[in-house]
Structure formats: C-alpha cells, structure tokens
Amino acid sequence: MKQIAGDSLSAQTIAVNEGILSKNDVFAARNRSLFASRRLLVLNVLSSPGSGKTAFIERTLTDLRSRLRGAVIVGDLATDNDAKRIARSGAQAVQITTGDMCHLEAEMVGKAAGQLNLDNLDVLIIENVGNLVCPSGYDLGENLRVVLLAATEGEDKPLKYPVMFKTADVVIVNKMDIAEAAGFDRATALDNIRRIAPQATVFEVSARTGLGMEQWYAWLEQRCAQKQPSPSPAA
Amino acid sequence: MHEVSIMQNALEIALEHMRRQNATRIHRIHMRVGALSSVVPEALEFAFDVVTQGTPAQGATLEIERVPAVCYCPACQIEFEPDGYFYECPQCGSLNVQIRKGRELELAFLEVSQQTADDRRQMTDGE
Numbered sequence: 313m314k315q316i317a318g319d320s321l322s323a324q325t326i327a328v329n330e331g332i333l334s335k336n337d338v339f340a341a342r343n344r345s346l347f348a349s350r351r352l353l354v355l356n357v358l359s360s361p362g363s364g365k366t367a368f369i370e371r372t373l374t375d376l377r378s379r380l381r382g383a384v385i386v387g388d389l390a391t392d393n394d395a396k397r398i399a400r401s402g403a404q405a406v407q408i409t410t411g412d413m414c415h416l417e418a419e420m421v422g423k424a425a426g427q428l429n430l431d432n433l434d435v436l437i438i439e440n441v442g443n444l445v446c447p448s449g450y451d452l453g454e455n456l457r458v459v460l461l462a463a464t465e466g467e468d469k470p471l472k473y474p475v476m477f478k479t480a481d482v483v484i485v486n487k488m489d490i491a492e493a494a495g496f497d498r499a500t501a502l503d504n505i506r507r508i509a510p511q512a513t514v515f516e517v518s519a520r521t522g523l524g525m526e527q528w529y530a531w532l533e534q535r536c537a538q539k540q541p542s543p544s545p546a547a
Numbered sequence: 548m549h550e551v552s553i554m555q556n557a558l559e560i561a562l563e564h565m566r567r568q569n570a571t572r573i574h575r576i577h578m579r580v581g582a583l584s585s586v587v588p589e590a591l592e593f594a595f596d597v598v599t600q601g602t603p604a605q606g607a608t609l610e611i612e613r614v615p616a617v618c619y620c621p622a623c624q625i626e627f628e629p630d631g632y633f634y635e636c637p638q639c640g641s642l643n644v645q646i647r648k649g650r651e652l653e654l655a656f657l658e659v660s661q662q663t664a665d666d667r668r669q670m671t672d673g674e
C-alpha cells in the first residue's frame with residue numbers, strides 16, 4: 313500500500329487568538345488586586361535615561377515624608393545605586409536587577425512587592441527601566457502611568473515616542489529650571505503633549521530646585537485620598 | 548528592543564496549543580501585530596528563526612498581519628484611521644477619541660500536524 317506523504321493527511325488549523333503578553337496580564341491583574349486590597353496608589357514611572365526620573369522620585373518621597381507613606385520598586389541594570397539614593401528619603405526601597413532587560417514585567421514587580429511591608433503605605437512608586445519604547449505593552453498592575461521627559465530633551469520628544477505618551481495618565485516635564493537656557497520651546501512642547509496625550513495631566517517641574525513640585529504633590533495627595541474609603545454616611 | 552522575548556512567549560503559547568491537540572509539528576504561525584504594539588515585524592521575523600531552532604516549529608512559516616491604528620470619535624460616531632502622531636477626528640477635529648485597534652500583539656492561529664519531520668522523511672525514502 314502506498315502511503316501518501318504530506319501534511320494534508322493530518323494538518324489542521326487551530327484558532328488561538330491569545331495575547332502574546334497574556335501571561336504578564338495575569339500577573340498584572342494579581343498585582344492590581346493585591347494593591348487594591350491595601351488601598352495603595354501605584355505609579356509606574358517611565359522615561360529615557362538621564363531625564364532625572366530617580367531625582368524626581370527621591371524628591372517626591374522626601375518632601376512628602378510627613379504627608380504620605382511611600383515605598384519604591386526600582387528597576388535597575390546592575391548596581392543598586394538608585395535604590396540606595398531613594399532609601400535616603402526614608403522610604404522603603406527594593407531593587408529589581410534587570411540585567412539587559414529593557415522593561416519590567418508584572419511578575420518581577422509582584423515578587424519585589426512581596427519584600428515590602430505594604431501595611432500602612434499610601435503610595436508605591438515603580439521606577440521602570442530607562443526606556444520609552446519597550447515597557448509600553450507591559451502592564452505592571454499600576455493605577456497610573458507617569459511619563460517623564462526633561463526639557464533638555466527637546467519639544468519634539470513626545471513625537472519620537474508617541475505610543476508611550478498615548479498611554480500616559482500623567483506627563484512630567486522635568487528640568488524646567490534650565491529649560492530656557494537649553495532653548496526649550498515650551499509652547500510647542502505643551503502643544504505636542506496635549507495633542508498626543510490629551511488624556512494626560514501635565515506638570516512642569518524641576519526636581520532639582522523644587523519648582524512646580526507642590527502642584528504635583530497636591531494632585532498626588534488627592535489621588536491617594538480617593539483610595540481611602542469615603543466616610544460612611546451617618547446612620 | 549525585546550522581539551526575541553516576545554517571540555519566545557509566542558512560541559510557548561504555540562507549543563502549548565500544539566500539545567493540547569496531540570500534534571507534534573507546527574507548520575504555520577499567524578500573528579497580529581498592531582501599529583501601537585511597539586514591536587517591529589521585521590525583528591520578529593528574525594527572532595522567529597532563532598527561537599524555533601530545534602523545536603517542533605523549526606522551518607514553520609511565520610505570517611504577520613499588521614493591524615493599523617483605528618480610532619473612534621464619540622461625538623461624530625465614526626471610526627477612522629489616524630494620520631500621523633495626532634489622533635484627530637477628521638470630521639470635527641476633536642482629540643477626544645478612543646483607540647479601538649492597533650494595540651494587538653496576538654497569536655491568531657496555528658497550523659499543526661501529528662507528523663514529525665522524521666516520519667515524513669522515512670515515508671519519502673520508502674517510496
């Protein structure tokens with residue numbers, strides 16, 4: 313009997329329709345319910361390298377020390393310098409060594425959160441890897457995405473990374489103290505941000521001098537307060 | 548970029564579905580990649596050859612279906628494909644639009660069989 317060789321005998325098409333990052337989404341959902349059970353406000357902070365992201369987080373936690381109880385998860389290439397810097401603010405800090413990874417994943421964040429004491433905490437800040445492309449598709453279970461750029465990076469920065477800016481809840485323009493000296497076209501920059509990310513709340517700050525930080529703090533405190541149970545109506 | 552790890556994830560999902568069907572070979576993998584997925588299709592193709600080496604998907608065909616961004620304007624109730632960076636409704640100019648398509652990064656379907664490469668070679672040799 314002659315056997316017919318070929319795929320037609322047994323080949324079959326299977327519909328899959330599954331997200332490639334679905335595993336990450338499962339971990340992100342798990343993180344989100346853990347954070348929700350602790351009434352934690354969780355920020356995922358993203359920027360390019362050198363935008364002053366660590367300084368921004370450090371200053372936020374230091375200045376807010378008496379108003380909000382914060383912790384940080386830092387994604388860092390190898391050394392734990394950023395985590396050490398942030399620990400100076402008195403906040404709990406855990407480092408995720410990312411090696412050559414270009415983004416944080418939800419599973420890593422879940423493990424790192426396990427090393428933190430989540431009791432009596434108001435805000436958890438996740439400092440993502442310095443990259444405005446790769447992390448965009450990875451949900452970490454955060455409540456808010458904060459995308460930071462420095463005025464020194466130029467007013468066309470949002471045009472170079474439109475996908476990331478379109479996912480931002482907050483856009484921080486840092487280094488505003490030296491914006492003018494750097495030839496930063498502020499009006500064009502704000503227009504670019506508004507048109508690319510109309511959903512985002514924008515803050516112009518200097519993490520170095522503190523310029524504009526108070527508005528950011530007030531907004532952040534308000535968001536944290538929304539996490540707390542509203543006072544129960546009088547019976 | 549991280550197309551290699553994306554492709555590894557895709558291959559894991561594909562192998563899992565292959566095994567569920569009691570199949571042993573993957574001949575075709577069809578993916579949907581949205582314009583807003585931050586993934587470069589050409590880099591995926593390159594990564595595919597690397598990660599499938601020595602697996603049941605070695606030599607399989609990778610098909611990438613590119614999905615353009617599609618927005619919806621709630622005011623005009625129209626869908627449109629945005630042009631450029633700014634997602635403005637072409638009818639009313641509003642920026643207050645929803646992104647409906649373009650974030651896809653999916654494994655759509657697979658073609659599998661129960662033959663192994665060795666089976667096929669033996670059958671051909673025996674003729």
Ligand SMILES: [Zn+2]
Pocket residue numbers: 620621622623624636637638639640641
């Ligand atoms: Zn419209």
